[in-house]
Amino acid sequence: xxxxxxxxxxxxxxxxxxxxxxxxxxxxxxxxxxxxxxxxxxxxxxxxxxxxxxxxxxxxxxxxxxxxxxxxxxxxxxxxxxxxxxxxxxxxxxxxxxxxxxxxxxxxxxxxxxxxxxxxxxxxxxxxxxxxxxxxxxxxxxxxxxxxxxxxxxxxxxxxxxxxxxxxxxxxxxxxxx
Numbered sequence: 001x002x003x004x005x006x007x008x009x010x011x012x013x014x015x016x017x018x019x020x021x022x023x024x025x026x027x028x029x030x031x032x033x034x035x036x037x038x039x040x041x042x043x044x045x046x047x048x049x050x051x052x053x054x055x056x057x058x059x060x061x062x063x064x065x066x067x068x069x070x071x072x073x074x075x076x077x078x079x080x081x082x083x084x085x086x087x088x089x090x091x092x093x094x095x096x097x098x099x100x101x102x103x104x105x106x107x108x109x110x111x112x113x114x115x116x117x118x119x120x121x122x123x124x125x126x127x128x129x130x131x132x133x134x135x136x137x138x139x140x141x142x143x144x145x146x147x148x149x150x151x152x153x154x155x156x157x158x159x160x161x162x163x164x165x166x167x168x169x170x171x172x173x174x175x176x177x178x
Contacts, residue, residue, distance in 0.1 A: 014087070021089065022082035028098055029178040030077045034070065035099070036107050037171050040114045041065060044167070048122060054155055056122050056163040069168065073175050110177065114170045118163055125159035 006012075041062060048056040057065075099107075 018082040018086050021086045021091075022080065024092055024098075025086065026078045026080060028100075028103060030074060031098060032103050032107055033073050033077060033171075033175055033178045036110045036114070036174055037065070037069065037073075039107070039111045040118070040167070040170075043111070043115055044118050044122075044163070047119065048155075052122070052155065056118070056155060056160050057167070058160065058164075061160075061164045065168065065171070069171050073171075076175060077178060106177075110174055114167070114174070117170065118167060121163050121166060122155065122159065125155055125162075 041057065045055045045057050045062065048054060
C-alpha cells in the first residue's frame with residue numbers, strides 16, 4: 001500500500017503502519033466471527049429442516065441475529081485501537097490469505113462446539129417423551145410455560161427459544177474469543 005506523508009515526522013509513519021496492521025487484524029477477527037456465526041446458523045437451520053422438517057431458528061430469529069449480532073460485532077471488532085504488539089509482527093504480503101490455517105482451525109473448532117451444543121438441545125427435546133419422566137414433566141411443565149409444539153407437532157416454542165438464546169450467548173462469547 002502507498003502512504004502519502006504530509007510531514008517528515010517518523011511518529012506519524014509509525015502510527016500509520018500500526019493502524020494499517022490493526023485494520024488487517026480487525027478484518028481477520030471479523031471474518032473469523034462472521035464465518036463461524038453464519039456456518040452455525042446455516043447448519044442449524046438446514047439440519048433442523050432436513051432432519052425434523054422444521055428449523056429450530058425461525059425467520060425472525062435469524063433476522064435478529066443478522067441485524068443485531070453482526071452489526072454490534074462489526075463495530076466491536078473494528079474499533080479496537082492498535083497496541084504495541086502490532087508493530088512486532090512481520091508485515092503481510094498482498095498474496096497472503098486473510099483466512100490463515102490458524103483462523104480456519106478456530107472457525108471449525110468453534111463451529112463444531114456450537115453445533116454440538118445446539119444439536120444436543122434439539123436432540124434432547126425431540127427425544128423427550130412424556131412417559132420418560134416419572135412425574136410426566138411435559139404434561140406438567142409445558143402448560144405452565146405456555147409452550148406448545150409449533151404447528152401441532154415437532155419442536156416446542158420453549159425449545160426454539162432455548163436454541164435461539166443459547167446461539168446468541170455462544171456468539172457473544174465467540175466475539176470475545178475473536
